[in-house]
Amino acid sequence: MRVGVTLLALLLWCSASVGVETGRYHNTAEMESALRAVADACPDVTRLYSIGTSEEGRELWVLEVSDNPGRHEPGEPEFRYIGNMHGNEAAGRELLLNLADHLCSRYRAGDSRVTGLVDGTRIHLIPSLNPDGFEMAAQLGHQSYRTSSAHGDYGRYNTRGVNLYRDFPVLGNVLFTNRNNNHKVQNNHLRIPESYWLRKVANETMAFLKWAESYPFVLGANLHGGSLVAVYPFDLGQNPADLSSYSATADDELYRHLAGTYARAHPDMARCGARVTCDNLNTTCNGGIKNGANWFSVPGSVLDYSYLGTNALEVALELGCDKFPAPEELPRLWDDNREPLLAYMEQVHIGIKGFVRNNKGHAMPGATISVQGIQHDITTAEDGDYWRLLVPGTYTVTAYWDRYEDTKICQVNADGPATTCDFTLHTDLTSDIHSFQKNNIPHVEASKSGVTVQYQPCAVIAAYVITSTVTILYTILGQ
Numbered sequence: 001m002r003v004g005v006t007l008l009a010l011l012l013w014c015s016a017s018v019g020v021e022t023g024r025y026h027n028t029a030e031m032e033s034a035l036r037a038v039a040d041a042c043p044d045v046t047r048l049y050s051i052g053t054s055e056e057g058r059e060l061w062v063l064e065v066s067d068n069p070g071r072h073e074p075g076e077p078e079f080r081y082i083g084n085m086h087g088n089e090a091a092g093r094e095l096l097l098n099l100a101d102h103l104c105s106r107y108r109a110g111d112s113r114v115t116g117l118v119d120g121t122r123i124h125l126i127p128s129l130n131p132d133g134f135e136m137a138a139q140l141g142h143q144s145y146r147t148s149s150a151h152g153d154y155g156r157y158n159t160r161g162v163n164l165y166r167d168f169p170v171l172g173n174v175l176f177t178n179r180n181n182n183h184k185v186q187n188n189h190l191r192i193p194e195s196y197w198l199r200k201v202a203n204e205t206m207a208f209l210k211w212a213e214s215y216p217f218v219l220g221a222n223l224h225g226g227s228l229v230a231v232y233p234f235d236l237g238q239n240p241a242d243l244s245s246y247s248a249t250a251d252d253e254l255y256r257h258l259a260g261t262y263a264r265a266h267p268d269m270a271r272c273g274a275r276v277t278c279d280n281l282n283t284t285c286n287g288g289i290k291n292g293a294n295w296f297s298v299p300g301s302v303l304d305y306s307y308l309g310t311n312a313l314e315v316a317l318e319l320g321c322d323k324f325p326a327p328e329e330l331p332r333l334w335d336d337n338r339e340p341l342l343a344y345m346e347q348v349h350i351g352i353k354g355f356v357r358n359n360k361g362h363a364m365p366g367a368t369i370s371v372q373g374i375q376h377d378i379t380t381a382e383d384g385d386y387w388r389l390l391v392p393g394t395y396t397v398t399a400y401w402d403r404y405e406d407t408k409i410c411q412v413n414a415d416g417p418a419t420t421c422d423f424t425l426h427t428d429l430t431s432d433i434h435s436f437q438k439n440n441i442p443h444v445e446a447s448k449s450g451v452t453v454q455y456q457p458c459a460v461i462a463a464y465v466i467t468s469t470v471t472i473l474y475t476i477l478g479q
Contacts (some may be wrong), residue, residue, distance in 0.1 A: 020101035022334065024327045025090060027138065028058050028131045034097050035063050035127070042104040045069060045118055051126075052207030055159040058131040060207050065103050066122040072216065073122070074383035075355070077348045080124040080220035080312075081341070082208075085164045085302070087133015087155035088147045089323045091333050092223025096127040098334045099341055113342070121348055124215070129204055129222075132159040137324060148324035150226045150278035158202055165222070165316075166298055167205040168305035169196045172236035172247075175308060187250065188368075188377045190308045208302070216381035217312035219348040219389065221262070222302060224316055225323035228269055228276050229283045230259035231316040235292035235301035247293035249307060250376035256289060257391050259315050261347055263288030265340040278321030292316070311378045313389060351390035352410045354422040356380050356399045364401050364425055372396040387418065399423035 020034045039046045047069035050059040064070070072078065081099070083092035103123070106114035117123070128134055137147045137155025146154035157163050169192040178186075201209075232255035234247035249255060263270040270288030283290050292298060306314040319337060322329070356364040363384030370377045371388065372395065380386045380399075388397070392414040398407040404425040412419055 020097045022331050038100045038104045051211040054132045055203050056132045063100050063125045067119045074385050077218040077387045078122040078215050079348045080217055082126045082129050082222040084128035084130050085222055087130040088137035089225035091225050091319050091325050093127045094330050096125050130158055142324045142326045148322050150321050162202040164204050166300045167202050168300045168302050170299045171308035172304050176238050187375050212310050218387045220314040221317050224318050227318040229318045230262045230289045231292045232259045233303040233307055235298040235304050237293040237297035243297050246291050250374050254391050259289040260287050262340045262344045265343040267336050349417050351388050351418050352421045353387045353418040354420050355384045356423045359426045367399050367401040370398045
């Protein structure tokens with residue numbers, strides 16, 4: 001009897017929360033403590049690190065969740081969630097703390113879905129990119145119209161009054177101008193205009209830019225408040241005279257799928273007839289998604305920068321009318337968004353993936369992956385690995401570097417993980433490749449081996465409980 005009680009207690013411990021309190025807001029110091037509690041509870045699959053400091057010197061914390069924290073595993077995609085870019089939009093901050101707790105506790109319990117995500121994805125969570133703005137908004141709290149209403153903006157900006165969401169290089173203008181002038185259009189990794197650096201870039205933005213260029217991110221989202229909708233790029237309208245017209249990327253169908261994945265998993269975001277009181281945008285009968293520029297044109301958004309300046313695709317998630325909900329609303333918000341957060345993360349595994357190597361078997365970093373019919377390319381990471389998100393279909397895909405190329409037909413199925421499409425470029429110019437890598441590819445520490453088996457004590461406990469139970473029943477029945 002005592003053994004049974006002990007085993008039951010161990011199982012409950014494995015599946016329990018690891019220390020993130022719900023139903024309350026965490027100030028910056030408490031947020032750091034909560035992240036450290038998660039890291040301490042799951043040291044084998046987490047790493048807490050900072051990408052820099054805010055204007056007032058607060059750390060911009062990131063919690064990495066991965067089966068090999070601190071290393072990029074060749075062939076494994078990287079994902080990011082960013083919360084609290086607008087300081088008074090506070091719910092996302094708490095949801096990402098809840099998500100960190102959930103990933104850790106469910107991984108310890110051997111949950112197959114979470115284990116698959118953590119073992120197959122390198123996940124990065126930034127609960128707050130604007131801790132200064134949050135601390136300002138928290139002085140008034142959820143009771144104030146200036147912080148919590150759909151139009152409230154107290155604490156929205158950083159301490160220098162910068163709107164972080166709109167503080168990024170305006171790369172859309174470069175793309176649209178070249179296209180309109182019939183110039184040859186580079187459609188990815190556009191160079192940041194020199195004019196961008198003529199002003200002081202916010203500390204938080206600069207930290208994000210360096211971070212985004214240092215990891216091979218594939219997919220991400222940032223969490224907001226003030227409406228209930230999933231927003232996808234372009235945020236910048238292609239007609240300067242029109243402040244609210246549809247501005248499609250080359251991956252419009254894919255972006256609609258990604259945004260729709262989150263909206264459909266939410267109980268209200270895509271439920272036609274759901275009551276949305278904060279504005280007249282109500283998109284619930286339109287799938288719960290909205291093109292950013294079709295809402296209102298925004299220059300310099302993080303969504304547009306991610307798409308045109310890096311390999312990463314990103315959407316903005318508006319999680320409710322109340323920007324700074326009452327603390328007692330937070331558990332319900334977590335219940336509403338837990339499944340969407342997980343479902344959206346899983347989209348990092350759709351489309352095609354693989355490696356580009358030369359005929360000597362050496363990785364080809366910085367090679368271009370081009371999909372026929374989609375005028376947006378991506379590039380391979382340091383180990384020659386790539387991930388190209390695509391909706392189901394048959395695609396003609398070309399990998400090229402300099403004058404060398406390889407083309408394949410790649411099939412993407414509706415069900416199942418990404419299709420593997422590897423490419424071989426017939427060049428042995430190893431020295432040139434390494435030179436290109438040194439000058440053009442951000443260094444990301446790579447795993448030295450393939451799959452690493454992680455010790456999961458809770459899974460062991462669960463197996464022991466099952467085995468012990470069967471043994472006891474066999475003994476009793478045998479008597």
